[in-house]
Structures are given as structure tokens and as C-alpha cells.
Amino acid sequence: MDYIQNSPDDAAAMLKAVGAASVEDFFTSIPKEIRLNRPLNLPPGMTEQELLAHMEELAARNRTTESCTSFLGGGAYSHFIPSLVEQVAGRGEWVTSYTPYQAEASQGTLQSIFEYQTMICELTGLDVANASHYDGSTALAEAVAMALDHSDRNRILVSAAVNPQYREVLRTIFRQLGVEFVELATFEGATATSGLAEFAATAAAVVVQSPNFFGVVEDLAEISRAAKAGGARTIASVNPVSLGLLEPPGACGFDVAVGDAQPFGIETSYGGPWCGFIAARMELIRKMPGRLVGQTVDDKGRRGFCLTLQAREQHIRREKASSNICTNQALMALRATITMSTLGREGLRRMATLSLQRAHELHDAVTSVPGVSRPHQAPFFHEFVIQTPVDPDLLNERLLARGILGGVDLHQSYPDLRNGVLLCATERTSKADIERFRAGLAECLKDPR
Amino acid sequence: MDYIQNSPDDAAAMLKAVGAASVEDFFTSIPKEIRLNRPLNLPPGMTEQELLAHMEELAARNRTTESCTSFLGGGAYSHFIPSLVEQVAGRGEWVTSYTPYQAEASQGTLQSIFEYQTMICELTGLDVANASHYDGSTALAEAVAMALDHSDRNRILVSAAVNPQYREVLRTIFRQLGVEFVELATFEGATATSGLAEFAATAAAVVVQSPNFFGVVEDLAEISRAAKAGGARTIASVNPVSLGLLEPPGACGFDVAVGDAQPFGIETSYGGPWCGFIAARMELIRKMPGRLVGQTVDDKGRRGFCLTLQAREQHIRREKASSNICTNQALMALRATITMSTLGREGLRRMATLSLQRAHELHDAVTSVPGVSRPHQAPFFHEFVIQTPVDPDLLNERLLARGILGGVDLHQSYPDLRNGVLLCATERTSKADIERFRAGLAECLKDPR
Amino acid sequence: MIVDDTALIFEKSRPGRRTWMLPEPDGAPAEKLIPEKYLRKAPPRLPEVAELEVVRHYVRLSQKSFSIDTNFYPLGSCTMKYNPKINEKIAALPGFARIHPHQPASEVQGALQVMHDLQGYLAEISGMDAVTLQPAAGAQGELTGILVIRAFHAERGQGHRSEVLIPDSAHGTNPATCTLAGYKAVSVKSNARGGVDLDDLKKKLSDKTAALMITNPSTLGLFEEEIVTICRMLHEAGAQVYMDGANMNAIQGITRPGDFGVDVMHFNLHKTFSTPHGGGGPGSGPVACKKHLEPYLPVPRVVKRDDAYALDYDRPKSIGRVKAFYGNFGMHVRCYAYIRTHGPDGLRRNAENAVLNANYLKSRVAGRFQIAYDRPCMHEFVINGNPLRKLGIRTLDVAKRLLDYGFHPPTIYFPLIVPECMMIEPTESENRETLDAFAEALMKILDEAKANPDLVHHAPHTMPVGRLDELKAAREPIVRYKPAGGDDVVSRKS
Amino acid sequence: MIVDDTALIFEKSRPGRRTWMLPEPDGAPAEKLIPEKYLRKAPPRLPEVAELEVVRHYVRLSQKSFSIDTNFYPLGSCTMKYNPKINEKIAALPGFARIHPHQPASEVQGALQVMHDLQGYLAEISGMDAVTLQPAAGAQGELTGILVIRAFHAERGQGHRSEVLIPDSAHGTNPATCTLAGYKAVSVKSNARGGVDLDDLKKKLSDKTAALMITNPSTLGLFEEEIVTICRMLHEAGAQVYMDGANMNAIQGITRPGDFGVDVMHFNLHKTFSTPHGGGGPGSGPVACKKHLEPYLPVPRVVKRDDAYALDYDRPKSIGRVKAFYGNFGMHVRCYAYIRTHGPDGLRRNAENAVLNANYLKSRVAGRFQIAYDRPCMHEFVINGNPLRKLGIRTLDVAKRLLDYGFHPPTIYFPLIVPECMMIEPTESENRETLDAFAEALMKILDEAKANPDLVHHAPHTMPVGRLDELKAAREPIVRYKPAGGDDVVSRKS
């Protein structure tokens, strides 16, 4: 099967028009000896009816978070998605266009990105946001690159409570450039700030996450003060939903905020595609990676939008560019934009508050179960860590048998948190879910092996 | 909850602008004594999140035809729906517009209907088709009204093999007008044609269905000859998928063809909304009910489309109109149009042929089961009747226990066909489905009580 | 765009182009299964196009239509309100979309519950006792209701009643319905306030009267102040009162037809309850009636028995089916969802805000346009366009010029009793700025009519086509595409 | 339309307007759960609008963008082919969309199977031994591949290799990637035929060379005739060959990078395999490599063990993660579906028809435009726009004027080595009539340049806006909306 429009007759007529005997004539520049002289070894093609059946069968081999009660978070969040998002963002014009290089024919895309940039600025309390990045982890790496670019220091302080996967990405991306990452310890689940100022005096940037990987709300203002005292840039990785309630990094003095807009209308989709965001103070605008949309006027003085400051980007700067990003995650940014528009101020407040409340109710329910303990006492948003006497793998298996997807197993990333599990609740978590979990957990913990 | 845009502040400002103290001022024409002085007794409102959960719960209380193996037909058919249909026909411009009264601002809708009308003409072999009707049953009633309008006879001959529900609708709609319906008997499942010519000499129209309710292909050419000999109009209710293979009513000499385009991209949706169609010879164009789209030119001579011959319709003719239809089923016609465009000639041939083949394979499998007999020998399309020693209700219950939705129970409509069941197959029926049914049926028939 | 793409899908067809939806049939050839004489000689000339062509064709076409999603659409009497996207999603859930109408009731309890409960909600909203969801649209609801009245009279030996009275402001479906139901439609005059002229009513009312068919609020956007009296008069004459409920949006939660004397009525779910209009349909036209008419409602009825929902066919007095199966179920689902999300308060707010928006808009334009009936309106109001003639323009010109401003025009030339009528219904889901912009456009057009009449006469100027020649379309009807040079008569005379 | 609706969603915001998505929080107030000092002083100024406003705003905006669904979009190097609607439907199935990346492998076997099998298909198509799906786009694939090469050299004591050679026709991501990977990008000249200048290559090749990064077919739309020799030269010098696979659409099923000497490459699923471009993304940039490089691929790897699919983290030599989780999974699903529906024959036909369409279009315009390299092209060809200057116009003018004809312009001013370049890639999914119409528009613009140069200089004339002042945008950057009069600096300096 294929989606080729021309029929064999069309092709014949076109070949004739070109004066070619067959398509082979066009491939003469490919030496004979490297031609593939057999069909690719792939399964035979399928019609749409067959394909759909096959894919539905594969999809059915996955257990959806809807078909059970899930308390998974740890960087991917199941929030309510307004129905209009799919229908409006799914329109062909959005889905099948590319980067708005020809601004006059892409005002729709450009204006929507301009709105997205504004919303990210509003959430983070910063001045400029780019048009999107791959995801939160790579956005963080770009933020670090911005800081390094701005500094002659080569050390980055990273809180141990930053998402472990994000930290892995930093290591991968900066290892060969000789960047040194130093881990900041935590106390009661929050990044320890004592001595930070001195430490920061040798660092290009301080990187924290808030709410951090343990769900704990960091004292961004305090961290910022200390970092600034040491002359280091400050970078916060943030959960955008939490910014409906929490003081934004910009207001706390941070230079750069990054994160993933996935919670806004983007399916968890086994980890992607999502929507990394990067926002910064105005003075860093020329260090921003990726597309930026700016406002301008047309030849009649009417407002219009176009890609701007492209001199930052790889297609102009080439080897001097500080980022190599080209394709970003625009459609996901659109989903986030439409979701934020739909929620509006009141809706975001509700989403953030309900997530906060359910998580605390979950906390109270869970900690009432004998055997459950809490390693951290710092305030948290919608995630928190518990420890139990049972190995998380085993615990999750037992919960699964009860239709419950338990929390994220922390034993790999935080072996010190023995049998640590990260639990999450959102506005989609019901009180009944919480009770089901409490009861299930109690049963699962009866037998500690 | 509501979808009101204005805020209470907006409303206050507007009231002020109008000079009203409150909205009560606008309702003074409603006498106090008939005001409802309590809230409506309805369940309280729900936010979108709550509503979705509630509706998903209700939906889950229905067993879908996909979650089991279904052999149900009898006027509603589960065919393959190309994926693009939903996405393209679901666009807001199509969904949220109304009848294209202002042609210049509705060329999209109008052109799509013009294309639909053309496709219906192509399928039926007739000259003119309207923009859609409620469903197949009401389309048939309109066809009868057209024939009555054209004749001074008051009798309509209707084959006993016309969908029983359609015949019930005819009775409801014409009873008070003194129209007499006479049933034409069947032989081997096909409408008996002997003596039809004499009979037809007293009738305004002869109404048959092909493939008829037993799935049997009628000899339309022969019926047409006989009816014409008697001076009666001929009306055929047809399954549009079958017209990918079967000689169309127009080519067989029929005056009017009606049916339901539901098999083309329209979900069975518990019986509606679907898409009735009506096609006729050109001479009947001024008797056609409902909207008709015609081609014309604009003030610069460019082709354009508009509603036409509106003098036929109720909003102009009022009590002299022969139909009262206003709102039709345009969006469903659009789905059918896009589906027919997507299938194209080759796709329709495949759909029709596969349905035919699977039905005959099902026939062969089923009739191999001891106890199963066939009342009819005439050729059939994708449905056929079987009889078994078991009461259909009981049989279906047993089949259901095996995940099978058996056929349509005929005992109400055709008590003579003792324990008769109508089975259907389409291109969605797999060979495995057929074997599962055969095996299941054999088990269910073991115990004849 | 310079290259306007107006080709029909048929004109884009090329032999051999195709999509790949279904596998090649692998069973016995059709000739083996069906006698040759029944087989088609030539295939229907469906287009031969690839998938991208289909998508591009219909996506581009879609962009050529105004819609609520893209434009203010104050089409009077049609209640073009916001159609919630969630309802589209819900109706497409497999549990609602992929169920077969012949499935046993036990397997579709969710569907039956939706229908059953919706019947109850509509009964409560209308103050009636029983509801059928079967009619596919308002007009079919009308026929159903009038047939019910007919059956009622027939059973009570009142078969001689042969006339239905209809105010002259009524929608065309009302008189057309009466004829279909075998009744004579008798027109009743409106009075100067836009209400029913009681004297004329008295004159027309007789023992031949089967019913009054009244639209309330009326198509003039007015609530019938004498409705209680009118209903009493009809009942005293042994007749029934049918209400066309097209305009329920204005009064839901505020007053109930059942409480002011109506015996039977229809709803338009595609108006009051926002099921989308779909470019012309589908709609849904449930009928609600008082207890004495219930026995005559179409079968099957959706009932609840011992906690299970069922279809009841055992109604010997029923008029019978008006449609195959159970109505436009997909619309019932959307309506159910709409009512559930609103609750009693939301529905009432809808009425209040629809009426507020209409009165606000009316007051915005009242200075420059002649309001046909200058008193507080309900959900819509009508303009008498006669004075426009002095400016050398007509209502049609205003309508066409509005398109250039990005607004769908109001309903025009209806109701018939108001000359050059414009019937404007903003609905509750539009905001103040939109109403202001629309009012300004209307007034600007008056200025244009003076300053540059041609601009208005030849409008629209910014649509994909200019003003269309509707006369030509009717005089030389071309109602289907015929391939150039091709054999264009497919049907043959026998 | 006269009233052009260009307001931002923020400008449509009014205090108190809202939607009703979530219930009122009913638990403890936030102040009780979070210390006051952490709570926001003022809420983020998201818009306050009702649902219809959101829908209308974004639906209307959407209509202001060209797309494959609405327009021919021959953007060179981007492979703007038809994006099958079924793949959107499939990716949205709850079984693919509503799964959480922390779910245990046992609960997502279907997802892992899709990824595992897709890895295999891509390996077969490229002639490589191993594939990672983790990179989110082509550029990230490049970085991944170059880091893999770096790790390989490092392990073999070749850490001194510090340069990557890159032909001068390369995409900007190539040199940018090298810098990020800690390498020096060294440019290699192209020869007169558009291929790599072997003499220059020899000159630049040394024991400092870590790799050659070559795009084949190149951004000039040409297959590198000397690719076998080139790869041999690199290998003999101890270096690796990285291939930018952006242009795989031309050669899938025809020749395989692994068979002509490439060690590691990336795919752009959003090009060759039609995952939609989404207005700029998301994409997906899997990396395929030969056996000797496999140990260095990012973790986790998707593997199959005893009939079960699993994530393997135990790869001690791995460069580590390049992204959280496993890549843009939703794109993997679409790509998998695309490959499965095509099968081997379909993919090959794609290549053949993409190349046929490009050569046909090239021949249609060759008489009037200067084709930069006049030999059979692959999936795209480039025009040297220098001669346009004689007509007083530039490539930019042609591009803008094409918009008026309803065509998205080609890629312009890239590759850099062709002056005033236009890079035209029609893809296999466009038909002949479209190619003809596009060719005619191009030629007509040349005529217009003579007859009416202003028309071309000031194009476009039919878009929602006229030609935009991009200079102004860069000089006075306004990159976010600020409410008029409002407190426009949200962030405070500490």
C-alpha cells in the first residue's frame, strides 16, 4: 500500500515527458554494487482495515492508566485534558504544517506560539520564553548551556533532588565538554542551602527543581539569594501546574526556568512527545536556543508575527550556534496553549489546588497504614515519598493485582531511601481512589516479604 | 455550569446600557401565575471532568459490536469506516454551520452536498437526488408521497419483504390520508411478480426493497416491467453498498430509489443519526422533498452552488408543500460523501464484493450445522435467513454467552418463518468470526429447548 | 489566493488513482454468487482519487463555510449557540457510537438509561407527563404531535375535527405538517403587539377545530401574553393545543408549556440543547405531551421496569412508528450531556442570558433600524426592513454585506408578516464585544448605503464567490455533476 | 473579511469570564498545606475567556496557516508528504496515548513491541545492526550519533581525534552538533557536480579526523556518486562515517547506508516516514549504527528476551541518556504504522515516485530557471536564483508571490552554496496536476516580474498580512504580550 497519488499511467506519462525510459534512469548516480538487489525484509503491506486491526491489538497489550488506579508521577502526570483540545489542536492545518518560515502564510502558527511564549512567561514570572524544546530534560540541558555560555566557570551545582533522568541527560550532553557537575545534598527532602553561597562562588550555575523530584517545594528565594551571592546563575526546573499556586522562579530571582508542559493537555504517551519549555530574563534573550516568535508589522503597518532573532540558530550560526535544535515540539506547545486558555486563571487555580489537596489527602491516608513511613518533612505539592518494609517491585506487583498502579520505585536512583516509593495525585485522583489505595496498601504490607 | 460568555459584570453593564434593572424586566410578558417559582427538578450541574466520567460510565454499560462478534444487520450495518472520515467530517466548520441559506458564505457545505447528490445519482442510476432525508424509512415515505402526488390512485403495493419497520412508518404517515397499502407476497424470499401487472393497474406505486429484508436480490427489471404495464410508479428501497455490484434501480426502470447511506462512514449509533437518501428521474424533480443544491454562477460568471427550487419547500409553499422537512441530516450525508470519495470505485467494489463473499461463506458454514435450514433459495447479497429448532431469543442468549451477537430475530415480523433469524456479514466479518459462529451455533443447537 | 480551487472531487478524479482501505476480495467472484442479470453493467462513477486529494479537497471546502466555530451566526429561530466539543467526544465513545439498534436491551442498558432519563428531563423542563425521542427533527416532531392529537380525537369520536389553527407568524413546517396529517391549516392573524389576535382566533375557532398550533415564544421573539386565555379557549372548544417549542431557549426554567395549558409540543434539541446543526442536520425533535395523549405516542417507548430499562412495544393506541428504530440517538446523548452539565441553574441562566443578549443587541440597533415590535423581546427580535428601501437597499443587500464583515446574517424574509424581515437571535453564548461589533457593522452598512450604494448592492466582495444567481439555478436546474463528454444519462427508460 | 480578527487571546480576556472544567476544590485551602512564603502573590495572567472564545480563536487561527492538508508544500529537505489520518487515530488510542512511562514493562508489552520491531525495521531499511529511538528529532539524533563516535574513539585510545569533516552543502544542524559534541567542524568543498570534492576531502582528512558527517542524498538533491570511495577513505584514516539521513525518502528500498559504508546515521521519522510536522514539531530522530558502535547507544535499549519485551539499562559503555524516558513514542507508533502499511514494496515505490516527481517538476521549470546541477536528481532539486536579479527580483520575491498562488514556497537560501537558492521537494504524495500548476505559477511569476515588478516585490497580496518587517522584529524584539497599562514586568530582580 502507499499514499502515492499518481497512477502507473500518470507515471508513464511523466516519464515520457521527462524523456526517461524508467525511474531507473534517475538512479544512475547510485553505483550498481551498492544497490539493494532484493526487496527489503519487512512484513508485507496492509490495507487500512488490516492495519487498524493490527494496531488495536498492539494497543490492547498495554494497560492504560485509565483502566486502573494510578499513582504514578515522577515527571509524567495524568491530568484532565479538556475535550476541545484534541478537536481544535487536531485540525489538519496545525498538524500538517512545518516551522513557520514563510510568516505571511503561517500567521496562525506564529500567533499561537507568541501566545504560548506569553503564557510560559506568565507562569514562570520571566521575560522571554522560546517556542518549545524537546522535553523538560533537554530544556534543562539547554539552560545549563546558556549559563555556561555566559560564564567562564565550568562547574554546575545540581541538587540531588532534580529528576534523576534529567541529571543523566546533563551528564551525557556535557561530559565531553569538560563540565563538572557537583551534587547538592538535600535535607528533609529539600535542597540544603547552608554553605551554598560559597559553593556557588565557583559555579556557573545552580540547578534545582521545584517541586523537586520528591515533590518537595524548594525555597527558591533562599537558593537564589545564595547563588547570586556566589555569582552563579540560577536555573529552576518547574512543574507548570504548580505555578498556579507557587511563587514563580522569576519572582524568586531565578534567571532561567525550564520544565515540561506535558501536564497541560498532553497525553503521557509512554514518555513523549511532550513539550519542553525554557524561559529566561530579557538579558539572556540572545542566548535562548531554538525558535522565537516576535511581533512586527507588515507593509501596511498591521501587526503580524514572525520568527525572530534567527541569528542565534544553527541554520545561520552553524558551528557557532550554542544549540543545534531545529525541529521542536510545536504541536505539543499548541496543545498546552489551548489547554491553558481553556483552563484560564480559575481553571489553573483549581487544577493546582485539587492536585495539592488530593495529594495531601493521599498522604494522610497512606501514612495511616502501619509500616508506612515518610523520610521527608518539608512541604510538598502533589508528590511525596514513602518508605515501607516491602521491596517496591514486589509491592507494586501486589498492588497491580488489585488494579492499582503504585508509585515510582526509587531504589535505583535513591538507594539511600530504602524501599522508597514516590506517590502522586492530581485532580483526576478521586477520594475513592485514595481509599482504594489505602486499603490495598494495607493488605499488601501485611506480609513484609 | 454553562457556556455563557458574558460574566456577571458584563451582564450588569449590559442591563445598564439597556436601562433594565434586571433580566426580570424582559420577562414581564410572561404572566406571574405561570412562572415556575422553583428550580427545575433536574440533577445538579457538572463540570466537564465530572460529566466525562459520568458519560464514560454510561457508555461502558453498553456492549459494543466491536467487543464481540456480531452478525446483526436488518437495516443497520457495521462497515469499515476510513479513519480520515471522522477527522475531516468532524471539523468545526462542517459541524457547527446550519443549512446554507447564505450561499456565498457556505460554498463548502453546498459543494459537498452537490457532490453527495451526484454520488447518490451514480449509485442509483437516477437523475436527481436530494440533500438527504432523516433515514431510509422516512425517505421511503416521502417517495410514496411523491407517487401519490403524481397519481389519482390511492393504493400502494408494498412487498412483504420490505423492512417491516419501514412499512410501519408508511402506515403511520399515510393512515389518516386514506391511503391503502396492499402487501405483495414473496416466493423463495423474493417478491412474487406473477399477476403484478394487473394488480399494479389499480395502484399509484409499487414498493420493493432490494436486497430485500431477507437479503434477497429482487428482480427489479421484471418488477418494473409489470408495474409500468399497470401504470404504477416504481419505488425501490436499496442498500447503497450493494449498488457497487448490483444493477441500479434507475437502470432497471425504477422511478424513485430510496435508502439509507448509513453503511458509508456512519456509525450504527443505536439507530441514528443516519442518512436517508431519495433519488428520482428528472421528471420528478419538482416533487422532490427537502433541500436541493444546484449549480449556478456568481456576478462574475464563476461557478457557484446554492439551494435551489425552494418553491417546493415548506418555508415557501407552507400548507401546499408535499413534505414538511426542514432540518435534514446534512452532516451524515457529508460523512457518506467523504467515505464514498475515499473508497472510490475500487474501494466500493471491494466493500461490496467482500460483504457478498463473507455472507456466502457464512451461509455455507452455518447451513452445515445440523438443525439449520434455509427457507429461501433466491440469490442474496450480504444477509440471509436461517431457521433452527431453537427459539431465537433463547438462541441469541446462548450465543451471547459465547461473545456472539447473533442475528435479528424475525418472530415478530415474520411469524410464518418459525424461529427465523436474519444473519449478516460485511467486510468486517473475518473468516475466524465465521468459524467461531459456526462452532458456537452448533453448540447452542445441541439442546433444542 | 489567485488560483481558486473550485474543482469538484469528480473533476479531480483520474483513472487508476486510489486509496487502500480494504483488501482484495479473496472469495468466489461475484458472478458465481449472483446471477449475471442482477449485476451492474458499469460501476458507479465514484471519484478515483488518492487519500491526500480527499483530505485536501474536503478540508479546503470546509474552510469555505461560515460556522459557529468561526463566526457569529445570529440566524433567528435557529438558536446557533456554542456546540460543546465534549459532547462530540462523548457521542463518539464506542459505547455510544458502536452499538447496533437490534442488540437486546440487556446489552444496551447505558443507552436506554440515557434515553429514559432524558425523557424525564424534557418532561420536567416542559411541565409535561410523557416524552418520545423518536422524531428526527422539529418538523417530524410536529407531525408526530399532530397525529397524536388526531388519534386522540378519533378515539373520542371527534374525527370530524378537520382544522388546525395556526398564527400567521408561524414557521412553514407548521402548515405543511397539518396538511400531511390530513388537516386543513387555518391561519390566525397576529395583532399589533405581535400576539395572537384573539378576535380572529374566536372567529376561526369552531367544532371543526382539532388544535391550535402555536409557537411560543413566537417567531417574532415574543412571549404570547394571552397564552393562558388562548389555551383555555381552545380547550373549551374541545380542541387541543400544540406548541412548537423551537424557541424554548428563552423560557427554560422560567415557565413551562405544561403549566400554561399546552397539551403537546416538540423540542428542537439542535436549538435549545445545542446539538450541532451539521450544515443542515441532523437534528432531533422529541415530543412531550400530557397524560391524556401519552397512549398515542409512537412505539417503542423507552421504559424502566424493576431497575432495568426496556423498549415497550405494547401500546395498542399508539400512532405507530414515525421512524425506524428509536430516533437520532447520537443527538439524545449530546442533549443528555448538555442538560447534565448545566443542571437546573445553568439552564435557567441560559434563558436569562439569551434574552439579555437579544435585548441588548436590540437596544444597540434600535436607533437606526425599525424594530418590528418595540417591547422587551425574548431570545430574538425582528427588524422591519421596509425603511431600508428609502436608502435604496433591501434586507438581502444588508445580509450579503454582513458577510464581508465576517458575520453570518440573521434569518431574512421570515416571519412573513414583517416586511423585509430580519430576525436576529444572538444566543447566550456570544459575548458583548461580538454583539457590539455586529451592531456597528449593521449601522455601518446603512452609512455605506448612502455613501457607496454599489458596495452594498454588489456585496459580498470577500467571499469565495460573489453574489450568486439563484434565479438561474432554479430556471436551469443543474443538480448533479455530469462528466464532460461522458455518457450523462445513467438511468434508462424502460 | 473586512473585520480582520487578529486579537490575541489575551486581548479577548475579560475579568470573570471562564470555562467549567474542574470542580471547586473542596479540601483544605492551599494556605494550610503550603507555607505562605511559597505561595504566589498574584496568579499568572492566563486569559479569562469562555469556551466558545477558545474554540473560535484557535479555529480561526488555524485557518491562517498553510499546511499539507490545504496546500502543496514543497519545502526542500523537509519531505512534506501526506500525513495519514489513520496514524493520528492510532496514536490517540488509549492503549498508546494513556500509558505512563513509569509503568512496569509487563504492563506495556504492546508499546515495547512497537518500539522493538520498529528498531528492527529501521535497521533493515538502513542496512545497520542496531537502532535507538530515543532522540527527539534529527538534530538530537546527530548529537547522539556523534557522541557515540566520540565514545568509540575514546575507548580505543583515539581521544585525540578532534575534527569532524562536513561538506559545505550540509544543514546547519551538522556543524552545530559537532561543536556541542566537543568537535571542531571542518568544512569540505563540493565539486562542480555537487558531490564532495575528493581533493579537498583528502586535504582535510588527517589523524585528527574523528568522522565525516555526510548527507546522502545531499541537500542538493544528489546522491553522492563517490560514496563508497569516500567511506573507504575515512575508514582507512581511522575515522567513522556519520550519515545525516534526512533524505532517506529518495533511497529507501533502493540502497542502504550500511551497504555503502556508513557507520552511524539518523532518520527523521517526520520526513521519510510521514509523522506530521505539527507546525515545527514534534519529530523523531532514531539513530542506526553498525555493530561496533552499538555498545555506546543511549540507555535504555528496548530488547526482547524470551518472548517478552524489556528495557535494558545494563550497557556500561553507553553514552547515557539523551532524553528523559524513551523518545517521542507517539511518533514511533505512527512510523511503525506507516512502515507496516507500506511493506517493502510500498516503501520502494515511495522512493521511486518521490524521485520521479522531482525530476518531472525539474524538467517542467528547467527551461526558465537555472537548475543548479543539471543531472537527474533524487527527491529534490535546487534552483540557482541568481539570474532572477536580471529581472529585478530575488528568490524571496518569488517565494512570497507563490503564496498568492496558493503554494507554500520551497526552502529558500539553503543550501548556502547555491546563490539565491530554491530547494524544491515535491514528495511522492503529490499528483501531476499539482506539479504542473506549481511549475506554471513559477513561470508566471517570471512574466509578472517583467510586466509588473511591483506585484512581485510587494507580494504577498492575498494573505492575512502583507510582507512582514522581519528586521524590525529582530531589532525591537517583542516576544510576549504585555497587557496595556498593566504591570508588565512580572519578574523582579533580586
Ligand SMILES: Cc1ncc(COP(=O)(O)O)c(C=O)c1O
Ligand atoms: C419555529 C420553527 N418551527 C419549526 C422548525 C422546524 O424544525 P426542524 O428544522 O428541526 O425540522 C423550525 C426550524 O427552523 C423553526 O424555526
Ligand SMILES: Cc1ncc(COP(=O)(O)O)c(C=O)c1O
Ligand atoms: C538535511 C537535514 N539535516 C538535519 C536536519 C535536522 O533535523 P530536525 O529538524 O529533525 O532536528 C534537517 C531538518 O530540516 C535537514 O533538512
